[in-house]
Amino acid sequence: MGILYHLPNELVAHIFLFCTFKDILSFQATCRLFHEIITTSSSIQYRIALEISGLEDNPQHELSIPDRLQLLQRREAAWTLFQPNFIQTVPVKNTAVVIYELSGGTYLLSGISRDSINHLRLPSTPSDPTPCWDHIPVTDELLDFGLAVTEHDLIGVLTTSSKGVDSTLQIRFLQLSTGLPHPLSRSPMRFTQHILMDNLGVGIEIVGNIAALVIRDVSFGHHNRDKVLILDWKRGIVRAELYIESRRYQSAIFLTPEILLVTNAQERCLEIWRIPSDSGESVSPIICKQPALSLGLPAIHPGFMVSEFACRGAPNPILSSCDTSRPFHSSPIESIMVFHLTISPLDPRIPIPFVFFAHRRTFLEILAKAKLDPEPRTTPIPWSGWGPPKTRWLRARSIPTEWITTTSGQRYAYVSTHAPALPQPVVVLDFNQNHVRKVIANMKNHVPAYHGVFPNEMITTDVSSLWKRTWIDETKDTYEKMKVFAEDVGGYLPYVAVKSVQTYEFHGVLMDDERIIGIKRNHVLSGVESIEVIHMG
Numbered sequence: 001m002g003i004l005y006h007l008p009n010e011l012v013a014h015i016f017l018f019c020t021f022k023d024i025l026s027f028q029a030t031c032r033l034f035h036e037i038i039t040t041s042s043s044i045q046y047r048i049a050l051e052i053s054g055l056e057d058n059p060q061h062e063l064s065i066p067d068r069l070q071l072l073q074r075r076e077a078a079w080t081l082f083q084p085n086f087i088q089t090v091p092v093k094n095t096a097v098v099i100y101e102l103s104g105g106t107y108l109l110s111g112i113s114r115d116s117i118n119h120l121r122l123p124s125t126p127s128d129p130t131p132c133w134d135h136i137p138v139t140d141e142l143l144d145f146g147l148a149v150t151e152h153d154l155i156g157v158l159t160t161s162s163k164g165v166d167s168t169l170q171i172r173f174l175q176l177s178t179g180l181p182h183p184l185s186r187s188p189m190r191f192t193q194h195i196l197m198d199n200l201g202v203g204i205e206i207v208g209n210i211a212a213l214v215i216r217d218v219s220f221g222h223h224n225r226d227k228v229l230i231l232d233w234k235r236g237i238v239r240a241e242l243y244i245e246s247r248r249y250q251s252a253i254f255l256t257p258e259i260l261l262v263t264n265a266q267e268r269c270l271e272i273w274r275i276p277s278d279s280g281e282s283v284s285p286i287i288c289k290q291p292a293l294s295l296g297l298p299a300i301h302p303g304f305m306v307s308e309f310a311c312r313g314a315p316n317p318i319l320s321s322c323d324t325s326r327p328f329h330s331s332p333i334e335s336i337m338v339f340h341l342t343i344s345p346l347d348p349r350i351p352i353p354f355v356f357f358a359h360r361r362t363f364l365e366i367l368a369k370a371k372l373d374p375e376p377r378t379t380p381i382p383w384s385g386w387g388p389p390k391t392r393w394l395r396a397r398s399i400p401t402e403w404i405t406t407t408s409g410q411r412y413a414y415v416s417t418h419a420p421a422l423p424q425p426v427v428v429l430d431f432n433q434n435h436v437r438k439v440i441a442n443m444k445n446h447v448p449a450y451h452g453v454f455p456n457e458m459i460t461t462d463v464s465s466l467w468k469r470t471w472i473d474e475t476k477d478t479y480e481k482m483k484v485f486a487e488d489v490g491g492y493l494p495y496v497a498v499k500s501v502q503t504y505e506f507h508g509v510l511m512d513d514e515r516i517i518g519i520k521r522n523h524v525l526s527g528v529e530s531i532e533v534i535h536m537g
Helices: 002-006 009-016 021-028 032-040 042-053 065-081 360-371 433-444 463-469
Strands: 055-057 086-091 100-103 106-110 116-121 134-137 141-148 154-163 166-175 189-193 200-207 210-217 227-232 237-242 249-256 259-264 269-274 286-288 293-296 304-313 328-330 336-345 352-359 392-395 411-415 424-430 470-473 495-504 508-511 515-521 528-535
Touching: 009 032, 009 042, 021 032, 021 042, 032 042, 042 055, 042 065, 042 433, 065 424, 100 141, 100 508, 106 141, 141 200, 154 200, 166 200, 166 210, 200 249, 210 249, 227 249, 227 259, 249 304, 249 360, 259 304, 259 360, 269 360, 293 360, 336 411, 352 360, 411 508, 424 515, 433 470, 433 495, 463 470, 463 495
Parallel strands: 237 286
Antiparallel strands: 055 328, 086 528, 100 106, 106 116, 116 134, 141 154, 154 166, 166 189, 200 210, 210 227, 227 237, 249 259, 259 269, 269 293, 304 336, 336 352, 352 392, 411 424, 424 495, 470 495, 508 515, 515 528
């Protein structure tokens, strides 16, 4: 360390930018010189704030470093203290929503007729013009759509038509901004499936050149038709097919651009697959029947079955971004993933819904560790061998589970439906362990949760109310007592929660990196009547 004393201060400051925030703070405590360099450098302070908040810088943005730092601090103050920048109501014309998505600041939904995709750009400042709905016409019957907005201005539209007992699935890759065929894509891709159209279920995720397409037969006893297709959407080819012998697939999510996680309800496990690399020569898809690793769920008692098992995480990992609108964004690898798990008694089938969470990084670390084993593992790692310290579970009877777009970065938002006739606060759970440790330390010292974290001029809420609106949960889950699980669930991933001062008449909420979207239903048509944008920054 003595060498650093003989270097110019500017060079020392530049070196600190390559350290972790913990190392920087350790250097800061060693001497007055380093303390002065670190505390007076906006670049170092911005570097520290990014890592603590689980964010990544966008080098394409033109905002200066001091302005980025201030904007980041205001954003974090808004989310952690639940003090919105502004609230705006947006009417929804097609109220009977069948399919929806929220990504990259764009809200999309389809109508009950499935003949169009309606989308709008959500406001980011109070002075933004009133959002206007655009429409993408759809031929045949719309099944689903997937997005890569920030990476490619891309939407993949899945439609189907039938002929006898077979269904033809078509995917068109369009520019979201124009609704026209994407200039980087080939002609539409078509697949014939021996599945009745009414029983055909699909899901799609897009990262880089790859689209992961989940195809499933939702009819009972025909899950041998389920599979995951790995598509190169630019070349218009199927690179690989992924499936194991016993499966019931519902959704897939990218852990990295090369690694995919798939939920298997039949085997009650999470499958982690390495996507085969592109040889550039073969025109036939590679058939893969063995994932790199499988992770088991808690065992359940006889007489129960997993009836639904879906997952979601945001943002997706990306290879590049065309988005210059924001100076930073949540880190994909640090983000949490939310899993919707429904367990049903075989007779009668009364579903018991659960929601559980884990960081994306958790699965990558487990996979890296498993790679060091001398013998490849062919059976799932049991729940007790990976799950309890890395997950957190919620029983979801009073949490709307029809919407899964409820996480962004390391936060999860929900509104209770326990008393649907009464206005309820919005609750945000923060799984950022840096924030959890800070709040625990402050509470032990009997000071407000985020005391000393933000400049006073950025705090617009009543700090004294934080004692009632903020809480920590680091205790173990005890859902084995419900006599559903045959082993100790025991998830104890801690989080810090904050609830809004204001109450809302929402039937559910969505969220992205900037905002929470409150959903208000139409009581006559049972669709969405309006959305309320609660902007945080």
